[in-house]
Amino acid sequence: MQLKSIATGLLLAGSSLLSAVSASPAASSRGEIVRNDHANKQGGKIAPKVFIISMFAPEAEAWWGIPEFNLLAHNITVPGFSPLFPDAHCTSDYSVCQLVTGESEINAAVTISSLVASPLFDLTKTYFFVAGIAGVNPEVATLGSVTFARFAVQVALQYEFDPREIPSNYSTGYIPQGAYAPDEYPTSIYGTEVFEVNTALRSLAVQFAKTANLSDSSAAKAYRAHYATEAGTYKAGAADPFVIECDVATSDVYYSGNILSNAFQNTTRVLTNGTGLYCATAQEDNATLEALLRSSVRNLTDFSRIIVMRTASDFDRPYPGEGAMYNLLYADQGGFEPAIENIYNAGVKVVEGILNRWNTTFAKGVKPTNYIGDIFGTLGGTPDFGPGRKESLVEAGAITKRGLMMKGMRRRSFM
Numbered sequence: 111m112q113l114k115s116i117a118t119g120l121l122l123a124g125s126s127l128l129s130a131v132s133a134s135p136a137a138s139s140r141g142e143i144v145r146n147d148h149a150n151k152q153g154g155k156i157a158p159k160v161f162i163i164s165m166f167a168p169e170a171e172a173w174w175g176i177p178e179f180n181l182l183a184h185n186i187t188v189p190g191f192s193p194l195f196p197d198a199h200c201t202s203d204y205s206v207c208q209l210v211t212g213e214s215e216i217n218a219a220v221t222i223s224s225l226v227a228s229p230l231f232d233l234t235k236t237y238f239f240v241a242g243i244a245g246v247n248p249e250v251a252t253l254g255s256v257t258f259a260r261f262a263v264q265v266a267l268q269y270e271f272d273p274r275e276i277p278s279n280y281s282t283g284y285i286p287q288g289a290y291a292p293d294e295y296p297t298s299i300y301g302t303e304v305f306e307v308n309t310a311l312r313s314l315a316v317q318f319a320k321t322a323n324l325s326d327s328s329a330a331k332a333y334r335a336h337y338a339t340e341a342g343t344y345k346a347g348a349a350d351p352f353v354i355e356c357d358v359a360t361s362d363v364y365y366s367g368n369i370l371s372n373a374f375q376n377t378t379r380v381l382t383n384g385t386g387l388y389c390a391t392a393q394e395d396n397a398t399l400e401a402l403l404r405s406s407v408r409n410l411t412d413f414s415r416i417i418v419m420r421t422a423s424d425f426d427r428p429y430p431g432e433g434a435m436y437n438l439l440y441a442d443q444g445g446f447e448p449a450i451e452n453i454y455n456a457g458v459k460v461v462e463g464i465l466n467r468w469n470t471t472f473a474k475g476v477k478p479t480n481y482i483g484d485i486f487g488t489l490g491g492t493p494d495f496g497p498g499r500k501e502s503l504v505e506a507g508a509i510t511k512r513g514l515m516m517k518g519m520r521r522r523s524f525m
């Protein structure tokens with residue numbers, strides 16, 4: 111997640127969402143669609159149709175105490191999950207499950223790796239639904255907006271100078287690894303820089319999400335009004351919340367302000383060869399996707415069954431005339447509550463859409479029409495970003511059956 115004030119956010123969420131849960135103890139019996147338990151068990155393993163991936167407590171609680179289904183019918187402890195969130199949660203018929211990764215890239219990578227390695231689950235036909243909050247680019251979307259990504263880009267995987275030591279002709283202190291200046295294509299590849307997911311599936315998810323009524327707040331309305339300017343640069347940021355297709359940046363560093371946001375917007379453009387539209391900023395997605403990529407190579411999961419949805423809780427940059435520090439630390443942006451609520455509002459339509467059309471559409475899968483996977487082409491196909499499969503492997507120093515592919519770039523230790 112990325113939001114303005116975690117402490118405030120948790121307090122707000124705790125007061126509204128937890129009370130909503132305790133206020134509706136009969137939620138599980140109220141209108142829940144009851145399905146056959148056995149349909150979602152394969153060889154004794156739990157075979158959910160949808161696995162919701164939450165990153166921290168408020169994102170998880172958004173799904174609890176709702177009329178559509180009860181995720182707390184089964185709690186299943188999975189070795190390797192976060193000590194804060196040790197259980198997967200599933201509906202009584204196991205058709206929908208949820209986990210909480212814990213925040214940032216390390217937690218996401220280890221939790222999802224543990225899930226896909228668990229003998230308790232059969233995830234071969236499961237749809238993975240990343241559903242979290244995020245910072246948002248006001249050029250593209252606004253507080254409370256619901257974004258669905260094609261690309262997840264690990265923007266901070268770069269060299270970095272402190273601002274006081276940035277060469278005077280550089281626009282940012284971030285330089286792609288193995289490059290000599292900002293915005294050059296990196297020549298040192300780790301393989302997690304960019305992930306691309308199924309756009310045909312994304313279109314269906316967006317269709318479902320657009321049937322939801324999105325929440326807003328009066329504080330968010332007031333704050334986003336500041337983004338309305340003559341020039342209209344932030345027209346999207348000044349509008350009411352909406353559903354949109356645009357891409358997500360992953361960074362452990364919770365960055366903010368015009369310059370870093372622009373720098374990482376540029377990084378997204380460079381790494382996706384101009385096709386990525388930077389709009390959301392979060393701390394986990396690339397890690398989640400790398401874990402799912404590795405299990406998909408082994409056919410334990412299906413990389414074409416991933417949806418990455420982020421709802422916008424805060425702006426990544428100030429409005430014209432506002433300071434970067436005020437926007438990040440002090441402003442009451444009012445986006446946290448609607449963002450959390452819209453995870454449920456939009457997300458439940460996606461889950462129901464998949465369940466309702468399981469037999470006709472989703473059981474067999476939605477065939478991707480775009481390239482899906484990583485920069486190496488690990489899952490087959492030809493990446494539509496990056497320098498090419500062979501070049502990427504060389505630049506990553508991959509070890510093949512014929513030995514080490516030599517890196518053409520300078521190594522850190524030689525610099």
Ligand SMILES: *[C@@H]1O[C@H](CO)[C@@H](O)[C@H](O)[C@H]1NC(C)=O
Nearest residue numbers: 181182183184185186197199
């Ligand atoms: C599962 O855990 C949640 C909270 O973590 C709890 O509210 C719920 O009652 C538990 N469900 C069962 C079946 O024990």
Ligand SMILES: *[C@@H]1O[C@H](CO)[C@@H](O)[C@H](O)[C@H]1NC(C)=O
Nearest residue numbers: 263264265302303304305396
């Ligand atoms: C995020 O994951 C995608 C998909 O694997 C990868 O292409 C991208 O490089 C990653 N981005 C970062 C910044 O790690």
Ligand SMILES: *[C@@H]1O[C@H](CO)[C@@H](O)[C@H](O)[C@H]1NC(C)=O
Nearest residue numbers: 277278279280281290291292
């Ligand atoms: C910045 O200046 C240095 C020399 O001072 C030069 O080598 C380099 O090419 C310049 N870089 C850019 C991005 O203009």
Ligand SMILES: *[C@@H]1O[C@H](CO)[C@@H](O)[C@H](O)[C@H]1NC(C)=O
Nearest residue numbers: 319320321322323324455459
């Ligand atoms: C959205 O709100 C309208 C007007 O209040 C209502 O008619 C409609 O049923 C709502 N849709 C959903 C999906 O809740």
Ligand SMILES: *[C@@H]1O[C@H](CO)[C@@H](O)[C@H](O)[C@H]1NC(C)=O
Nearest residue numbers: 281282292369370372373376
């Ligand atoms: C982003 O790229 C544009 C166009 O190349 C450039 O003018 C701008 O300085 C870059 N911004 C940053 C912060 O690097």
Ligand SMILES: *[C@@H]1O[C@H](CO)[C@@H](O)[C@H](O)[C@H]1NC(C)=O
Nearest residue numbers: 405406407408409410411490
């Ligand atoms: C995964 O499935 C594909 C397609 O059915 C098959 O070609 C491949 O050999 C399988 N990989 C493994 C590791 O089982």
Ligand SMILES: *[C@@H]1O[C@H](CO)[C@@H](O)[C@H](O)[C@H]1NC(C)=O
Nearest residue numbers: 146149465466467468469470
């Ligand atoms: C979907 O298929 C299953 C298994 O064939 C069947 O039990 C179920 O009734 C079907 N559901 C719908 C909504 O048609």
Ligand SMILES: *[C@@H]1O[C@H](CO)[C@@H](O)[C@H](O)[C@H]1NC(C)=O
Nearest residue numbers: 295383493494495496497498
């Ligand atoms: C992406 O851009 C890099 C750098 O300009 C280029 O070498 C590479 O061929 C491009 N890849 C694709 C798939 O267009």
